[in-house]
Amino acid sequence: MSEFELLLPLLSxxxxxxxxxxxxxxxAMFVRVVGFVVIMLGLFSLIGASIPxxxxxxxxxxxxxxxxxxxxxxxxxxxxxxxxxxxQCALCHSIGPREAARCPxxxxxxxxxxxxxxxxxxxxxxxxxxxxxxxxxxxxxYPARMPHINKNPIALTNxxxxxxxxxxxxxxxxxxxxxxxxxxxxxxxEVASIRGAAEN
Amino acid sequence: MTLQSAxxxxxxxxxxxxxxxxxxxxxxxxxxxxxxxxxxxxxxTQAMSVEYRDIPGIGSRNVIWxxxxxxxxLAGFVLGVPLFAWVCEIxxxxxxEPRYDKLAKEFTKLLTSAYATTALFGGILLFLxxxxxxxxxxxxxxxxxxxxxxxSILFLLETAVLYLYWYGWDSMQGNKKGFHLFLGFLLNLFxxxxxxxxxxxATFQASPVVVADGTALERAWAAMWNPTWWPVNIHRFxxxxxxxxxxxxxxxxxxxxxxVSREEREHxxxxxxxxxFIGVFGMLPLPFAGYWLMREIYxxxxxxxxxxxxxxxxWLFILQAMLIGVLFLGANYYFWMGISYRIPGVAQSYKxxxxxxxxxxxVSLAVWMTPHTLVASLQEAQQMGGAHHPLLxxxxxxxxxxxxxxxxxxxxxxxxxxxxxxGKQETAPWAKIAKAIMGGVLAVxxxxxxxxxxxxxxxxxxFRINTLSVAQVLIVLFILVTFTPLxxxxxxxxxxxxxxxxGQMPVRSGYTLVSNAVMVILLMSLMGxxxxxxxxxxxxxxVLRDTSEYAYSPAxxxxxxxxxxxxxxxxxxxAFIFWVATMGDKSQAPSKESPQKVEPGxxxxxAGGSPSSGGKGGVxxxx
Numbered sequence: 092m093s094e095f096e097l098l099l100p101l102l103s104x105x106x107x108x109x110x111x112x113x114x115x116x117x118x119a120m121f122v123r124v125v126g127f128v129v130i131m132l133g134l135f136s137l138i139g140a141s142i143p144x145x146x147x148x149x150x151x152x153x154x155x156x157x158x159x160x161x162x163x164x165x166x167x168x169x170x171x172x173x174x175x176x177x178x179q180c181a182l183c184h185s186i187g188p189r190e191a192a193r194c195p196x197x198x199x200x201x202x203x204x205x206x207x208x209x210x211x212x213x214x215x216x217x218x219x220x221x222x223x224x225x226x227x228x229x230x231x232x233y234p235a236r237m238p239h240i241n242k243n244p245i246a247l248t249n250x251x252x253x254x255x256x257x258x259x260x261x262x263x264x265x266x267x268x269x270x271x272x273x274x275x276x277x278x279x280x281e282v283a284s285i286r287g288a289a290e291n
Numbered sequence: 292m293t294l295q296s297a298x299x300x301x302x303x304x305x306x307x308x309x310x311x312x313x314x315x316x317x318x319x320x321x322x323x324x325x326x327x328x329x330x331x332x333x334x335x336t337q338a339m340s341v342e343y344r345d346i347p348g349i350g351s352r353n354v355i356w357x358x359x360x361x362x363x364x365l366a367g368f369v370l371g372v373p374l375f376a377w378v379c380e381i382x383x384x385x386x387x388e389p390r391y392d393k394l395a396k397e398f399t400k401l402l403t404s405a406y407a408t409t410a411l412f413g414g415i416l417l418f419l420x421x422x423x424x425x426x427x428x429x430x431x432x433x434x435x436x437x438x439x440x441x442x443s444i445l446f447l448l449e450t451a452v453l454y455l456y457w458y459g460w461d462s463m464q465g466n467k468k469g470f471h472l473f474l475g476f477l478l479n480l481f482x483x484x485x486x487x488x489x490x491x492x493a494t495f496q497a498s499p500v501v502v503a504d505g506t507a508l509e510r511a512w513a514a515m516w517n518p519t520w521w522p523v524n525i526h527r528f529x530x531x532x533x534x535x536x537x538x539x540x541x542x543x544x545x546x547x548x549x550x551v552s553r554e555e556r557e558h559x560x561x562x563x564x565x566x567x568f569i570g571v572f573g574m575l576p577l578p579f580a581g582y583w584l585m586r587e588i589y590x591x592x593x594x595x596x597x598x599x600x601x602x603x604x605x606w607l608f609i610l611q612a613m614l615i616g617v618l619f620l621g622a623n624y625y626f627w628m629g630i631s632y633r634i635p636g637v638a639q640s641y642k643x644x645x646x647x648x649x650x651x652x653x654v655s656l657a658v659w660m661t662p663h664t665l666v667a668s669l670q671e672a673q674q675m676g677g678a679h680h681p682l683l684x685x686x687x688x689x690x691x692x693x694x695x696x697x698x699x700x701x702x703x704x705x706x707x708x709x710x711x712x713x714g715k716q717e718t719a720p721w722a723k724i725a726k727a728i729m730g731g732v733l734a735v736x737x738x739x740x741x742x743x744x745x746x747x748x749x750x751x752x753x754f755r756i757n758t759l760s761v762a763q764v765l766i767v768l769f770i771l772v773t774f775t776p777l778x779x780x781x782x783x784x785x786x787x788x789x790x791x792x793x794g795q796m797p798v799r800s801g802y803t804l805v806s807n808a809v810m811v812i813l814l815m816s817l818m819g820x821x822x823x824x825x826x827x828x829x830x831x832x833x834v835l836r837d838t839s840e841y842a843y844s845p846a847x848x849x850x851x852x853x854x855x856x857x858x859x860x861x862x863x864x865x866a867f868i869f870w871v872a873t874m875g876d877k878s879q880a881p882s883k884e885s886p887q888k889v890e891p892g893x894x895x896x897x898a899g900g901s902p903s904s905g906g907k908g909g910v911x912x913x914x
Contacts, residue, residue: 095849096846096848099848099849102852103852106855120549121549123548124548124802127806128805128809128859128862131806132809132813132855132859133855135610135851135855136848139847139850139851139854140847140852141848142606144846144847145603145846145847146603146845147598147603147604147824147827148843149828149837149842149843179594182593182597183597236590236593238594242833243834244592244827244832245594
């Protein structure tokens with residue numbers, strides 16, 4: 092937070108105070124109206140400065156320093172950061188049940204689905220919709236539509252997608268099937284066989 | 292030369308040059324803009340090396356924000372006022388009441404100087420955009436160049452029609468009035484298209500449709516017809532009517548406070564009523580247009596929708612609720628004051644309904660302002676048992692907010708109906724049955740809205756959004772479109788028991804009108820910030836990334852301060868425009884030769900008087 096933002100409540104109070112002084116001591120009606128407007132605007136600024144302040148910063152770019160990635164757990168750690176930042180996954184998905192969910196709950200997803208299936212769900216989200224996702228109750232249709240995570244505006248790289256899958260597997264208590272060498276490969280994971288298998 | 296005579300000389304000069312010359316400057320700027328656009332396109336390749344320029348100390352983004360906001364608010368005003376004036380002119384023509392025609396003319400006069408000021412700010416904005424954001428402008432020019440040509444042609448047509456409409460006002464009375472009304476229609480038609488073309492540029496940035504193939508026209512058309520274009524067009528059109536109405540109301544409010552004679556007080560009291568009435572009637576369907584826009588945003592891109600409603604902008608909607616709540620309270624309060632002061636003797640019988648409506652409004656506002664997720668420390672969250680408050684958390688969801696928004700609209704509408712019916716006694720034989728049916732339907736509608744809202748807690752979100760919320764909106768719209776004509780028919784044969792007396796409103800009525808206008812301006816500024824911030828770090832969402840140092844949206848505190856500054860400057864600008872436009876009235880007013888009687892306790896008038904209501908002592912109103 093900049094110094095200016097820290098001073099905002101004080102500035103707002105000064106503006107409001109000016110308006111009050113005008114109303115108390117000035118008789119000219121037009122100036123009094125200006126004072127009234129100033130009080131309203133000062134009050135609005137004060138309320139604006141009093142609520143939680145959160146600027147929207149561009150997503151941090153996760154650099155893949157291969158020298159520092161020793162184990163799949165390191166990958167999962169990077170994946171966790173991407174999940175909550177650049178990937179924007181947490182905007183819609185929850186980890187654990189949530190009321191009024193707009194998207195499927197991802198708790199335990201790494202144990203339920205293969206890495207190939209997750210990869211396909213991220214890069215070709217409409218290719219195959221797994222309707223019985225929750226394994227309980229009636230299949231639920233969600234209002235949200237999954238975006239292509241490898242395209243703009245999110246545009247995760249292949250390395251970043253694999254890191255997110257590693258995080259999902261770790262979060263589900265599964266052994267991480269993404270290997271450190273996998274993120275070195277430029278090509279994407281083969282998914283066609285999965286769709287074929289599902290359709291069969 | 293004394294200071295006074297110098298001021299008089301300057302004032303006289305301004306009077307001589309003001310309307311036509313300012314308009315001429317506006318057109319000149321519009322023409323100057325065209326070659327600049329070509330330059331922008333031609334310089335596209337050069338611009339690749341310079342993507343951004345900055346203004347040290349102030350920041351390029353802040354400058355663009357300020358100028359764009361002034362331009363947008365002025366544009367909203369000059370597009371809303373012609374509609375306001377045209378409707379007043381039609382009412383005057385149909386009812387043969389000259390005061391409506393005078394009112395329409397008074398506001399059209401403001402248009403000439405406001406129009407030129409809008410064009411000037413538009414020109415400044417364009418120069419700044421080309422200079423500070425060459426990469427973005429080159430990209431947009433490449434796609435939208437054909438629309439720039441159409442926009443310029445529309446601007447010329449609008450200017451020509453405005454000249455004819457304003458300067459031909461007096462000569463086109465009598466049997467030529469029909470043609471003058473047709474000119475008013477054309478003025479609004481061209482204004483509408485002038486509004487929707489820039490809307491396509493702005494909405495393209497949020498929900499782009501990029502076509503790589505085809506002619507320039509095909510590519511521009513595809514980009515224009517993007518998913519949020521029409522929702523924004525409709526939303527802005529209604530919002531402009533609201534802005535025009537409330538600013539006219541505020542103008543009347545200030546003039547009422549400054550009035551020195553009974554005639555002036557009567558005139559500006561009535562004008563304030565008309566401005567508030569148009570503002571309120573535009574405000575009632577506005578939330579529905581906003582709801583449609585949000586639906587389209589969600590359908591276009593879930594992340595963008597969630598960023599707006601549930602992400603870092605979530606608290607913005609609490610501020611929005613606060614502003615809308617104050618606006619609703621102000622509009623209702625003005626109606627209630629009208630019942631008490633303009634219709635003597637009836638206030639007592641309306642005390643209980645007014646109290647009930649005030650309670651409903653306050654409770655609704657409290658629910659609307661309940662945040663969805665409380666930002667709390669880990670310890671607080673543990674004590675609360677989660678991020679949501681155990682008791683109040685239930686009000687923080689959309690189901691509750693949609694319900695109270697609909698109830699507030701209903702209450703405001705009923706305030707107006709109550710004001711309309713006050714002081715009159717229905718004589719139609721079926722009046723009793725009609726009133727009973729209306730009361731019953733209103734009660735059923737209110738209960739159904741609440742039931743649908745509660746039901747929304749127990750169904751999947753998709754069903755709530757697509758079915759229950761839509762049903763709530765349709766119920767309110769049904770009440771609006773059936774009660775208005777029914778009440779009109781009911782009152783057509785009604786007997787006036789208490790005559791309406793204008794010019795008796797207390798001083799706080801003037802301040803209420805000013806407050807309403809300030810709330811609308813702040814709301815427009817706030818929602819403009821929301822729409823722009825929903826693109827996060829993209830100039831064109833998902834297509835052209837913002838790589839400047841300002842590729843972030845500032846926090847709400849900073850934004851609110853800038854919005855306040857913008858609102859203050861805009862209010863001063865509008866006051867200046869009004870002052871300039873009415874300066875001539877003062878010199879022409881008969882008060883110079885035969886000064887109007889100044890009543891004790893009243894302050895001198897700031898600017899000249901305006902035509903009173905046809906010389907009648909007390910204007911009667913049977914509406």
